[in-house]
Amino acid sequence: MKTTTIVGLAAIGALALSACSSGGGGAAGGSGEPVIDGTLKFAINEDPGSLFRPANSSATLSYVYPWAYESPVYFNPEGEPQGWLAESWEDTPTSVTFTIRDDATCSDGTKLTAETVANNYRWIADPANGSSFLGLVVPADAQVENDERSVTLTTATPNSFLLTALGTHPIYCQAALDDPDSTVSATNGTGLFQLAEAVPGDHYTFERRDDYTWGPEGAPTGATPGVPKEVVISVIENASTRANLLLSGELNLSTVAGPDEDRVASALEPYTQIMGITGGFVYSQAEGQPTADKNVRIALTKALDLDALMKVNTAGRGERATRLAVTPPQVCQYDAATPNLPKTDIAGAEKLLDEAGWVKGADGIRAKDGEKLELDFAWQTRWAENAATAELAADQWAEIGVGVNHLGTDYGAFMERVGKEGSASELDVIWIAPNYPVPSVLSSFFSGPAPTGGNNFGAVSNPEFDRLVAETTGSTGAEACAGWEAAEAEMFASADYVSFAMRPDVTYGRGVKAVIQPSGMDTYVTGVTLVNE
Known part of the structure; x- marks a missing residue:
């Protein structure tokens, strides 16, 4: 049995994001002073659909839900598991046990419990819910148990990567599981941000949770200078438009592919490549x-x-x-x-x-x-x-x-x-x-x-x-x-x-600097800060 306990700095991919200006890209120059209560502007190429991840496997949603939701563990760029909502874990080919931290709070004010984490897996495991993650994240023969602090999932069929599949899946709070429709165009998680406004097909605005203090060691809190007050995610289908907005400084982050990528790549550095x-x-x-x-x-x-x-x-x-x-x-x-x-x-x-x-x-x-x-x-x-x-x-x-x-x-x-x-x-x-x-x-x-x-x-x-x-x-x-x-x-x-x-x-950034090297889509979310370019 392998036992791991979190240690050291959390590599959740903290950002230092420079305030955009009309000239030049990158993060060179400037005072580097944090921008207090700034707005981070991010663009995606299509609407993500329902924001309830257990019922929506859209790849585009992967750019949206991590602003509001966290997972038991994450993996650093070397592929090593690190603790997030889980303080420690034990895994074998047929079981995973997470010990859940006791200080995380949902955006609706309720406390995250081990039972709620277990219920996330139970929701997927229930065939009546029709989750596309049954058999992918949660094995079809899985059994889920919990006590006051721990969650244990066991399966009769050995699986080499139970920890990766289960540990990186986003955790929704209990009210969302009780009524999934309540988070189709809203959020209810433990993340640093919560959704304030949703206009499907146009934009999603997230607001900082000032009471957020339970991030892993080294990660910013809701009171850290430079953490954005707002994150505005715009749906911009046209790649040329996204490229123009990035180059003009009206966007901080966006993916750009196709013919427009050459001109963006010649002016801006990639922030992350997945x-x-x-x-x-x-x-x-x-x-x-x-x-x-x-x-x-x-x-x-x-x-x-x-x-x-x-x-x-x-x-x-x-x-x-x-x-x-x-x-x-x-x-x-x-x-x-x-x-x-x-x-x-x-x-x-x-x-x-x-x-x-x-x-x-x-x-x-x-x-x-x-x-x-x-x-x-x-x-x-x-x-x-x-x-x-x-x-x-x-x-x-x-x-x-x-x-x-x-x-x-x-x-x-x-x-x-x-x-x-x-x-x-x-x-x-x-x-x-x-x-x-x-x-x-x-x-x-x-x-x-x-x-x-x-x-x-x-x-x-x-x-x-x-x-x-x-x-x-x-x-x-x-x-x-x-x-x-x-x-x-x-x-x-x-x-x-x-x-x-x-x-x-490739996600290109204007004035973006990674404090810790990102390793996935969720790694440029927790720990975002804005600094003067």
């Missing part, structure tokens, strides 16, 4: 699908120039994906994908397809038993680069006599198509690029039940992968990484999943 997989696809292994044949999957992958696909998908700003879990906190760091995915080999691809009975016809398209090898390729149009990448992949498959039927749709329609029962029997290739800090969560997309009983969209079945995963679940945290590397190597070598691109999601 890596994520952007390009990848799974081949259907449903019975009767041509891609259920391992050699067909390998052949299709050999036909691709994955480096070229990566450059198109990331607009030249990314790199090849290295493993399943690339987002912070980086508990595991290894490259299982690049050395194991089948290498480009057109002649080898054609030989494998010939041997599998898929022979080119007069029209140049391969066929077997009267059935043409035409791939139904489902991808989503949320980013313009996806369409260009899908077209390039189709061109490369065409060189070996494989046709493609493009099924590109918006995100909502895409999820409806791939998430329905039997979807793997209708689709051959599915664009999927899920991101989460630990591989045990992501493996549910490539093993286990298919929709609607699970997230295995391609009905992938690899017994050797499953065996290797089972062998490594007896270890926790970094100790499990070697086992996961071996399991992923098997998955990539079998072309079960082809992840080919990752790129940083």
Whole structure:
């Protein structure tokens, strides 16, 4: 059993944010004196939807909820757990116990208790609530108990990363759990800020909690000079507009991607870069699908120039994906994908397809038993680069006599198509690029039940992968990484999943200085201060 107690400075990513001026970026020069009761201005690219995180897995919400909510632990940039709402913890492959601090207060004035923390996990674990975090954060077979100060979650199935999944999930106060609708457009947490105004689709204004004193050692309180009085998060869909506002000094923080990123990057320094997989696809292994044949999957992958696909998908700003879990906190760091995915080999691809009975016809398209090898390729149009990448992949498959039927749709329609029962029997290739800090969560997309009983969209079945995963679940945290590397190597070598691109999601700042190096989205929230530039 591993026991950890918090020590030293809390690396929650405290900011020193310079007051914006009309000239120049960065934090150089100026008096550095704190701005008393200033306003921090932050922009996001789309509305986050409901602010009740247990029922909303939107990535955009990850930029909003951390202003008001805290978690039992956080991870520093080295991937080491640090205490937050938990004073200490013990973890094994089948259990986690948190000892909850007794001085944290909710924004509604009630005291945070261990029972409330436990109830957060119970809410997710209740199938009647339909939380998308059941099976991802809270295992389906989890049992949750608490006493006056501690919370214990146990599971029959070993899990190497229980601490990471459970410990970093935001904790909502009891009234929010009793009535989730009460925090759809409001907040009720223990964080340094609370929501004062919500205008969905336009802006969310947070106010400082002057009574906040329970941050980890070294973190600012509500009375620390320079902590903003307000944080205004604006919804600005147009990237050019966000870029202009950053460059003119009307915003402090924002993400900017696409063509506008070059001009922002040439003038401003990144505040934080959060890596994520952007390009990848799974081949259907449903019975009767041509891609259920391992050699067909390998052949299709050999036909691709994955480096070229990566450059198109990331607009030249990314790199090849290295493993399943690339987002912070980086508990595991290894490259299982690049050395194991089948290498480009057109002649080898054609030989494998010939041997599998898929022979080119007069029209140049391969066929077997009267059935043409035409791939139904489902991808989503949320980013313009996806369409260009899908077209390039189709061109490369065409060189070996494989046709493609493009099924590109918006995100909502895409999820409806791939998430329905039997979807793997209708689709051959599915664009999927899920991101989460630990591989045990992501493996549910490539093993286990298919929709609607699970997230295995391609009905992938690899017994050797499953065996290797089972062998490594007896270890926790970094100790499990070697086992996961071996399991992923098997998955990539079998072309079960082809992840080919990752790129940083960059938040640019004007006059922003990190007091402690940020390691994730919540790390530029607690500890924000404003200083004169």
